[in-house]
Amino acid sequence: MPIRVSNGQVVVPGELVAEGRCEVLGPHFSSGRRHYAKVLSVAVVEKPRRVRLIPLKRSYVPVEGDVVIGKVVDIGPTSWVIDINSPYMALLQVSEVFPRPTTLQRDLSKILKVGDVVIAKVLSFDFAHDPLLTIKESKLGKVSKGLLVEIPPSRVSRIIGRKGQVVNYLRDVLGVELVVGRNGRVLVVGEDSEREAVAAYVIKRLCEEAYVPDPLAAAKQLVEEALSSRGDVSGRG
Amino acid sequence: MSERVHTVVPAPRREAILSMLKRGERVDGRRADEYREVRVETGVVGNAEGSARVSIGHTKVIAGVKASPGSPFPDAPDKGIQIVYAELIPMASPIFEPGPPDENDVELARVVDRGLRSSSTVKLEELALVPGKHVWRIYIDIYPIDHDGNLIDASGLAAVAALLTSKIPKVSVSSNGSLVMEEERVPLPIGDAPVFVTIAKIGDTLVVDPCYEEELVMDARITFAIDREGNVCAIQKGGRGSFSADEVVKALDLALALAPELRSKLPPFPQ
Amino acid sequence: MGGAEGVKLLDEEGRRLDGRALNELRKCRIEAGVLKNANGSAYIELGRNKILVAVYGPREVHPRHEALPDRMLLRCKYSMLPFSVPDRKNPAPSRREVELSKVIREALEPAIFLEEYPRTTVDVYIEVIEADGSTRVASITAASVALADAGIPMRDLVAGVSVGKIEGKLAIDINGIEDQYGEGDMPIAMMPRLGEITLIQADGRFTRDEVVQALQMAREAIAKLYEEQKRALKEKYSRILEEVEGGEVVR
Numbered sequence: 001m002p003i004r005v006s007n008g009q010v011v012v013p014g015e016l017v018a019e020g021r022c023e024v025l026g027p028h029f030s031s032g033r034r035h036y037a038k039v040l041s042v043a044v045v046e047k048p049r050r051v052r053l054i055p056l057k058r059s060y061v062p063v064e065g066d067v068v069i070g071k072v073v074d075i076g077p078t079s080w081v082i083d084i085n086s087p088y089m090a091l092l093q094v095s096e097v098f099p100r101p102t103t104l105q106r107d108l109s110k111i112l113k114v115g116d117v118v119i120a121k122v123l124s125f126d127f128a129h130d131p132l133l134t135i136k137e138s139k140l141g142k143v144s145k146g147l148l149v150e151i152p153p154s155r156v157s158r159i160i161g162r163k164g165q166v167v168n169y170l171r172d173v174l175g176v177e178l179v180v181g182r183n184g185r186v187l188v189v190g191e192d193s194e195r196e197a198v199a200a201y202v203i204k205r206l207c208e209e210a211y212v213p214d215p216l217a218a219a220k221q222l223v224e225e226a227l228s229s230r231g232d233v234s235g236r237g
Numbered sequence: 238m239s240e241r242v243h244t245v246v247p248a249p250r251r252e253a254i255l256s257m258l259k260r261g262e263r264v265d266g267r268r269a270d271e272y273r274e275v276r277v278e279t280g281v282v283g284n285a286e287g288s289a290r291v292s293i294g295h296t297k298v299i300a301g302v303k304a305s306p307g308s309p310f311p312d313a314p315d316k317g318i319q320i321v322y323a324e325l326i327p328m329a330s331p332i333f334e335p336g337p338p339d340e341n342d343v344e345l346a347r348v349v350d351r352g353l354r355s356s357s358t359v360k361l362e363e364l365a366l367v368p369g370k371h372v373w374r375i376y377i378d379i380y381p382i383d384h385d386g387n388l389i390d391a392s393g394l395a396a397v398a399a400l401l402t403s404k405i406p407k408v409s410v411s412s413n414g415s416l417v418m419e420e421e422r423v424p425l426p427i428g429d430a431p432v433f434v435t436i437a438k439i440g441d442t443l444v445v446d447p448c449y450e451e452e453l454v455m456d457a458r459i460t461f462a463i464d465r466e467g468n469v470c471a472i473q474k475g476g477r478g479s480f481s482a483d484e485v486v487k488a489l490d491l492a493l494a495l496a497p498e499l500r501s502k503l504p505p506f507p508q
Numbered sequence: 509m510g511g512a513e514g515v516k517l518l519d520e521e522g523r524r525l526d527g528r529a530l531n532e533l534r535k536c537r538i539e540a541g542v543l544k545n546a547n548g549s550a551y552i553e554l555g556r557n558k559i560l561v562a563v564y565g566p567r568e569v570h571p572r573h574e575a576l577p578d579r580m581l582l583r584c585k586y587s588m589l590p591f592s593v594p595d596r597k598n599p600a601p602s603r604r605e606v607e608l609s610k611v612i613r614e615a616l617e618p619a620i621f622l623e624e625y626p627r628t629t630v631d632v633y634i635e636v637i638e639a640d641g642s643t644r645v646a647s648i649t650a651a652s653v654a655l656a657d658a659g660i661p662m663r664d665l666v667a668g669v670s671v672g673k674i675e676g677k678l679a680i681d682i683n684g685i686e687d688q689y690g691e692g693d694m695p696i697a698m699m700p701r702l703g704e705i706t707l708i709q710a711d712g713r714f715t716r717d718e719v720v721q722a723l724q725m726a727r728e729a730i731a732k733l734y735e736e737q738k739r740a741l742k743e744k745y746s747r748i749l750e751e752v753e754g755g756e757v758v759r
Contacts, residue, residue, distance in 0.1 A: 010742045013656050014619075014664035014701050027661060029621075038621065038661045040741060056745055057547065057659030059566050059625070087566040087628035127626045128577065154659070211745075340610040343603045351711040355692070457614075459708065469719055472694065472710035475611070479618040479704035482723045489719055 003051050005043040008211070011053065013039055018051055026053030042211040054211060060086040060153035060183040062131040066122045067140075069148070069181035070133065072115060075108050082118065085153065085183045088131055092120060096134035117143040119179055119187065139179075146177075146189035149200045151207040153184035158215045159203055165216045166206075173223055174199050198226045243331045246453050254454050258442040264450055265294075270491055272446045277394060277502045279402040287403025287425070291395040294448060295385035300377060300395035302403045302425075306366055306416055307374040317364025317372045321350035323379040323392060330384035330449075348473045349379065349393050349433070352462030355470035357428030358400055364426065366408050371416055373405065375425070386449040389460050389473070393433030394499065400425060401504045424507030431462035431470050432499040434492035438480060445491050459485065461492040465500070515689040517674040524686070526555075530679045533669070533729050538650060538740035540657045546633075548658025550740070552650035555683055556640035561650045563658040565630035574629075579622040581629040584613035586647055588636040608644050615648050615668065615697045615707035621661040630660060641683040642670040648697045648707065653737050657744075666706055667733040668697030671722040673712055678722055680729045694719075696726040700734035703727065 002020045005011055018024050018035045025046075027038040037043075041053040062068070062084065070082035070090060082090040097111065112118065118133075119140050125131035135141045151159065159180055160167055167178050176190030176199045186203055190196045202222045212218050246254075254264055261269065273294030282288035285301035292298075309316060323346035325333040338346075353359065364373040377399065379392045404422035411417050437447035437455040447455060456478025462471035469489065474480065480488070517525060528534070534555030543549035546562035569575035586608045590596045616632065632654070634647045645668030652666040672682030673692035687693055692712020698705050705723075714722065 010745045012665060012738050012741050013660075013662035014699070015738075029663065036663070038663075039659050040656045040745070042745070055659055057657070059547075059659065061625075087568060087625055089568055340606050343606045344610055347603060347607045355711045355713060457618075464713065468713045468715055469710060470713050472708050472719075473611075474705070474708045475614060477614060477617040477622075479699065479702075479706045480708075481704055482727065485705055485708060485723060486720055489716060493716060 002049060003045055005045070005051065007043070007045040008213075009043045010056070011037040011041050011043050013037055017043060017053065022049040022051065023047075024051055024053065027055060028053055055154050056211075057152060058154040060084065062086060062088060062090065062122045062125040063182070064122055064124055066182040067179070068120055068122060068133070068183040069143070069179065069185035069187055070118050070120055070183075072112050072118070075112075075114065078108075080108065080112055082120070082133055084120075084131070084133075084181075085150070085185060086131075088125070090120075090122075090131040090133045092118070092133045092135065096123065096132070096136055098136075112142060117148060117187075119143060119181070143187060146187045147196045147200045149186040149188060149203050151184050151186060151203060153182070155207040156180060156182055156184060158206060158212060159186060161215050161219075166219050169216060169219055170199050170202065170223070198223065201226055240332050240334075244453060246450070251454050254450070255440050258439055258444070263444060265448055267444075269442060269444045270494070272495055272498065273448070275394070275499065275502050277398050277504070279398050279504050285399070285403075286405055287399040287401070289395045289398035289402070291391050291398065293387055293391045293394075293446060295383060296381070296387055296391050296449075297383040298379060298381045298388065298391040298395045300379045300392065300399045302399045303376045303378070304373050304403070304405045304425075305376075306371050306408070309365070309369065309372040313361075314369040315362065315365045315372075317359070317361040318374045319350070319353065319359050319361060319377070320374065321346045321353065321377045321379070321396065323349065323381075325384075325388075326380060326382070329381040333384070344473070344475070345388060345392055346379065348389055348460060348462075348471060349377075349396050351473075352393055352431040352433060352471040353377075353396065353400070355462070356431045356464040356468075358397060358430050360426035360428045366416060367410055367414065370414075375400075375403075384449060386447050386452045387435050390433045390435050390446065390499075393431065393462065394502070397430045397432070398503055401427060401430065401506060427506055429464045429466075429470075430500075430503065430506070431464050432496050432503070433460055433462050433471075434495050434499065435460040436488040436491055438476075438478060438484065438488075443484060443488055443491065445495060459488050461489055463492060463496040467493055467496065515685070517686055517689060518677070522677075524674070524679065526683065530677055531725055531728070533681045533732060534683065536649075536733060536736050538653055538736050540653050540740045540744040546654075546658070548654045548656070548660070550650040550653035550657060552646050552653075554642065554646040554649075554681070556638060557636070557643055557646050558638040559643065559647050559650050560635045560637060561647065561654040562633045563630060563651075563654045563660070564633070565658070566625040566628035566660070567631075569627065569629040575627045578626055580620070580625045580627075582613055582617055582620065582622065582632070583629055584609050584616065584632040584634070584651075586612055586634040586636070586644070588639055588643070592636045592639045608647075611707055611709065612644060612648055612651065616651055616655065616666055618704065618706045619652060619662045619664050619666050619699050620655065621663065624661045630655070630658070639684065641685075641687040642681055642695065644668070645670050645695045645697055645707070649733050649737065653740055656741055664699035664701045664704075665734060665737050666697055667700055667730045667737060668695060668707060669726050669729040669733065670695040671726055673714065673718070678718060678725060680725050694722050696723065696730075698727065698730050700730050 074081035120133040179187040287302040407419040457476035548563040648668040674690040694710040697707035
């Protein structure tokens with residue numbers, strides 16, 4: 001038995017997960033032929049010789065190309081400082097806001113002020129320098145409406161679901177648009193504020209649990225519960 | 238930031254130190270179990286009750302003892318008070334900054350304090366003047382003045398040498414209960430005395446008495462205070478690394494082997 | 509000292525004041541994830557000791573010049589609350605607390621992959637709510653659970669125990685009275701899986717053989733504490749897992 005954990009088992013850092021020739025996915029380290037968990041995780045045995053470690057908690061580390069949702073927290077002479085729910089503060093430079101070079105505006109707060117929320121893409125990040133953001137592509141930019149939901153970054157993949165199943169399901173059944181930031185922030189935009197609230201509630205609830213084997217099924221159940229007791233929705237969180 | 242100029246070891250140098258150690262060589266040509274030259278001078282400060290200047294290689298530490306009558310602690314009304322203070326002053330190294338004592342100053346003082354207390358170097362129970370009212374307060378102040386590694390051992394040696402040569406005024410109590418300081422001076426009551434031996438772990442190698450450059454690349458250090466009978470009377474591990482149990486015992490054996498040689502540098506016990 | 513002070517720490521059968529055998533730990537209970545705001549947290553009760561640990565981070569370093577270019581900064585603050593001891597403790601940090609904060613940090617650092625989040629900090633806040641001996645090692649045991657709970661990458665947990673000397677005999681996990689009237693205290697912390705010692709201190713007097721024996725006794729006690737650490741972390745999250753897998757989403 002090369003795999004030393006059972007499916008769904010919680011493993012602590014330094015705990016033996018597998019030995020010998022097997023595939024270990026997720027944060028781990030190896031010493032000789034032994035493979036150990038690096039962070040507190042749930043082990044999912046995907047194949048007889050393949051185990052995936054899903055971290056239960058994890059800080060968001062920016063990756064080039066990630067879409068993130070950020071909050072303006074400070075304004076410098078030529079850039080905004082953006083909190084992206086990460087140990088690393090991000091910078092949005094003026095040149096990454098306008099499609100064409102423009103005359104430099106004196107007062108950047110006329111464009112984005114402290115507290116504004118932006119959907120942005122990570123341009124670069126390498127640990128030695130703070131991450132740089134851009135909002136120069138379509139679907140990026142300042143957020144003017146909708147509900148912002150904060151979730152643990154380690155749960156983001158659950159909200160997206162396999163091939164976007166969960167996002168698509170919520171969009172279809174509730175008529176809301178979802179922007180899922182990789183940094184653990186989800187923007188819900190819909191015509192009906194009550195349905196926005198239902199979507200936000202379902203997302204929150206899905207993320208409260210450490211590990212959900214079938215997120216789509218759980219989402220369906222939560223939506224049904226919420227819709228059947230409408231008007232009572234806010235009182236249940 | 239400026240501190241990093243002095244604490245970041247160039248990568249090739251680090252590699253060189255590590256590969257030399259694998260061959261059993263140290264940066265200054267010593268063997269792993271070889272201590273640097275130790276010198277102890279006492280009576281270097283006329284105004285102190287006792288004092289010592291110690292050097293271990295280029296490391297130099299000065300320690301002074303002052304004594305004054307004071308009130309006892311409520312939980313030990315019949316005992317004198319021992320106060321050890323150490324300050325890593327900027328004179329001694331570019332890595333020391335002016336300012337209030339930080340954790341390094343405090344650790345140094347407390348390790349020395351524990352070694353002295355555990356071995357009853359100063360017999361505090363003999364330092365009550367009027368039990369419950371007046372006792373001697375013995376201040377031991379330690380100042381490294383040149384830092385080339387292993388400040389704990391040097392500080393311990395300086396503190397002990399200063400205490401062994403300290404003389405305090407003889408005190409009598411007058412009929413109305415007030416203290417009278419006499420001209421005559423008497424030695425401090427001394428029980429035992431520890432010597433401190435520090436061992437650094439660099440890679441897989443244990444070396445005694447690390448110099449500063451070795452401290453910069455070491456994983457961890459461990460200090461043993463050893464009394465006259467070869468008992469351990471204080472231990473302190475420091476640094477970001479760890480030791481196996483075998484390494485701790487190996488380090489202890491190195492310390493026990495070196496303790497007599499260090500002890501021979503101390504002044505004689507007062508009669 | 510025990511005899512001189514006239515406090516008897518062992519009875520005729522060699523039992524300690526609280527009825528324990530020499531190699532017996534006090535009752536130990538750890539809980540993980542007890543605080544909402546902290547990224548990770550833990551609570552430990554070891555005998556009458558009650559200690560809370562909160563971990564914040566990895567997060568941006570303030571002041572910024574303290575940030576390290578190649579690794580994460582670990583900061584640690586051990587404090588005793590004023591009411592945790594019989595005589596009120598002055599809330600200002602004592603020299604003892606300053607030293608313990610340092611050695612506790614150095615006991616935790618060997619277990620952490622510090623290079624994973626350069627230029628950030630992880631802050632460990634330890635508050636002793638009630639103290640009854642061996643608080644530094646109990647703090648380490650709880651702190652490593654809190655670090656794991658915060659999702660910090662680690663090669664092992666760290667657990668600690670003190671070995672005391674009472675009436676000439678080595679005793680594991682000494683309490684306040686035994687610390688006060690005993691002849692020595694040797695706190696030891698280890699990475700339990702690796703058996704590596706990350707903290708060792710001592711005061712009192714020990715022979716060479718006693719040091720060797722103390723290391724062995726500590727290793728055995730630490731193995732037991734490690735089981736409790738794992739139980740605390742696993743129970744906290746397994747409970748949630750079972751509820752979900754049962755098809756029910758329970759609050």
